[in-house]
Amino acid sequence: MSLSTARFEVLSFPFELTTDDRKFFDEFLELNSALALPGNGKLPQVQYSVIKNTKYFCIRENGKFRNRWAHRWPLYLSVMMCVRDSLYLHLKEYLFLHAGALAKNNKAVLLPGPSESGKSTLTLGLLNYGYQYLTDEVVVIDLSDVRVLPFQRPIYIYGWQSVVSAEVEKYFKFYRFKERYGNTMQPWQYAVPKQEAVLPKNTSFEVGWIVFPTYNETQKDSYLKPMSRAEAAFNLMQNGWNMQHFNDCGLKVCSELVKKADCYQLMMGDLKEACELIEGLTGNSPVSVKSEVLESIWRRKALL
Amino acid sequence: MQSLKKRTDLLVEEIEDEVVIYDPRTHRVHHLNPMASIIWELFDVSVSPQEIVKEIVDSLNAESQKVEKDVQETLKHLQEKGLLE
Numbered sequence: 458m459s460l461s462t463a464r465f466e467v468l469s470f471p472f473e474l475t476t477d478d479r480k481f482f483d484e485f486l487e488l489n490s491a492l493a494l495p496g497n498g499k500l501p502q503v504q505y506s507v508i509k510n511t512k513y514f515c516i517r518e519n520g521k522f523r524n525r526w527a528h529r530w531p532l533y534l535s536v537m538m539c540v541r542d543s544l545y546l547h548l549k550e551y552l553f554l555h556a557g558a559l560a561k562n563n564k565a566v567l568l569p570g571p572s573e574s575g576k577s578t579l580t581l582g583l584l585n586y587g588y589q590y591l592t593d594e595v596v597v598i599d600l601s602d603v604r605v606l607p608f609q610r611p612i613y614i615y616g617w618q619s620v621v622s623a624e625v626e627k628y629f630k631f632y633r634f635k636e637r638y639g640n641t642m643q644p645w646q647y648a649v650p651k652q653e654a655v656l657p658k659n660t661s662f663e664v665g666w667i668v669f670p671t672y673n674e675t676q677k678d679s680y681l682k683p684m685s686r687a688e689a690a691f692n693l694m695q696n697g698w699n700m701q702h703f704n705d706c707g708l709k710v711c712s713e714l715v716k717k718a719d720c721y722q723l724m725m726g727d728l729k730e731a732c733e734l735i736e737g738l739t740g741n742s743p744v745s746v747k748s749e750v751l752e753s754i755w756r757r758k759a760l761l
Numbered sequence: 762m763q764s765l766k767k768r769t770d771l772l773v774e775e776i777e778d779e780v781v782i783y784d785p786r787t788h789r790v791h792h793l794n795p796m797a798s799i800i801w802e803l804f805d806v807s808v809s810p811q812e813i814v815k816e817i818v819d820s821l822n823a824e825s826q827k828v829e830k831d832v833q834e835t836l837k838h839l840q841e842k843g844l845l846e
Contacts, residue, residue, distance in 0.1 A: 687779030691792035694783070701788060705772060708783040708790070712774040 464496025465489075468551060468597065468606070470544050473501035474536070477508050481529050488533050488632065491609035491650040493540075494658065503543050505536060518543070530634045530645070534613055541595060545699040551606070552710050553698035554596040558605055559588035561739050564665030565605045567596055567718075569696040575672030575725050581612065581648075582732045584625050588739075590650055591662070595698065600706065603713045604661035609654075611647040620648070628654035666738050667693070667720045676726030681734050689720035765836060765845045767804050775802075782844060791842055800835045810836060
């Protein structure tokens with residue numbers, strides 16, 4: 458059995474990955490190229506392994522079984538979810554929020570919300586309006602200055618349709634695959650930021666806007682409702698990934714964040730309208746966005 | 762109404778005219794609306810609910826019956842949430 462091993466660093470968290478599956482190894486490097494940088498000599502805090510037995514790929518963390526998959530594609534997400542959980546546990550210098558984030562004119566707009574609230578859909582939609590991709594799920598707040606750091610993980614999208622304009626597609630590489638759900642094979646794709654879209658390490662953004670999306674299936678239009686900063690701080694606290702580690706300063710950080718930002722609730726019934734409302738807050742771009750692209754995102758809506 | 766005190770171990774942030782409270786015992790967060798925030802703040806200077814009512818009526822020129830109801834409801838709510846002792 459031939460093993461491949463590499464050391465990585467995500468934020469300041471060093472980890473090691475070992476596998477006996479060369480194809481998985483190469484694709485893992487490619488899919489996470491915007492997020493997991495090569496290790497810089499630090500000893501890994503956690504060692505992950507992906508070893509294939511007769512039927513499954515087994516994921517282990519420091520030797521302890523975490524998960525198993527029959528196919529390669531869910532493995533990438535699954536391993537990165539293990540890494541993500543380790544970040545929450547080990548990195549005390551960051552607050553992690555369950556939110557999407559994009560940047561324009563050096564200011565970030567945060568889209569916090571639980572699963573199914575529409576933040577990934579909105580993140581993809583806004584890419585078409587000239588926003589820079591920061592993350593679709595994990596917002597990293599540096600506690601030292603309360604600024605947002607990019608966490609450019611691959612965006613996991615249901616369906617193979619094009620979800621961004623031709624212009625935006627230049628900045629992403631798309632990996633399409635089928636995954637078994639019950640008796641059917643479902644199409645999925647990963648959108649991975651290309652080198653041109655990868656933000657340099659230590660790039661950070663002040664938060665200018667915090668918009669809490671709420672997707673409403675029965676609603677036709679979209680509208681913004683101003684939210685008090687206290688309510689926004691309260692809601693941010695509900696959307697923390699690692700808030701339990703910050704008894705004393707979690708509330709302070711959320712409070713600092715909202716004090717610098719304009720806060721809204723976005724009731725989302727139409728994606729184009731929702732994107733334009735946010736664009737109205739952050740400043741218009743000269744980009745013209747084709748409705749078909751947004752409809753393509755919206756039709757599926759089954760984004761993680 | 763019995764004499765009540767704020768718990769001293771709570772983490773409290775005043776944001777504009779509202780208050781957000783983090784309870785380290787339960788890890789729960791509470792958001793007080795502007796009226797509840799005024800009542801919360803007055804706990805520092807008033808020793809009884811009656812004094813809180815009087816303070817609000819005097820300073821906001823508000824109707825005393827309505828204020829009394831607000832104060833009672835807020836105190837009940839704060840007690841239920843375990844923020845008073």
